[in-house]
Amino acid sequence: MALLALAAGSLLQAWPPAVTVAYAAMGLASFLAYRHDKRAAASGRQRTPESTLHLLDLCCGWPGGLLAQQRYRHKTRKLRFQCVFWLTLLLNCAALLWLLPALPSPP
Secondary structure (H helix, E strand, C coil), X not given: CHHHHHHHHXXXXXXXXXXXXXXXXXXXXXXXXXXXXXXXXXXXXXXXXHHHHHHHHHHHHHHHHHHHHHHHCCXXXXXHHHHHXXXXXXXXHHHHHHHHHHCCCCC
């Protein structure tokens, strides 16, 4: 839903298409990082640090992180992780709202 809203914002010229592309790219990176971490946890391999997952989520990757959490049932029961995750989501959305007026309008 978040990526659909971002795409709609680009189509309605509320922000440049680069914003939607950034969220899509970082969302994919975050999704893949969660998937890698889940698979590593299941096989006893080296895990992805939680701080890395949070950084990806903060840097526009939260839609992919949220999707991966639900898809792989990963990190959904860790209360501390969830609190930080939702904080990163809120901070990212607040930063986007703050930056929107400064972004160049599409032609």
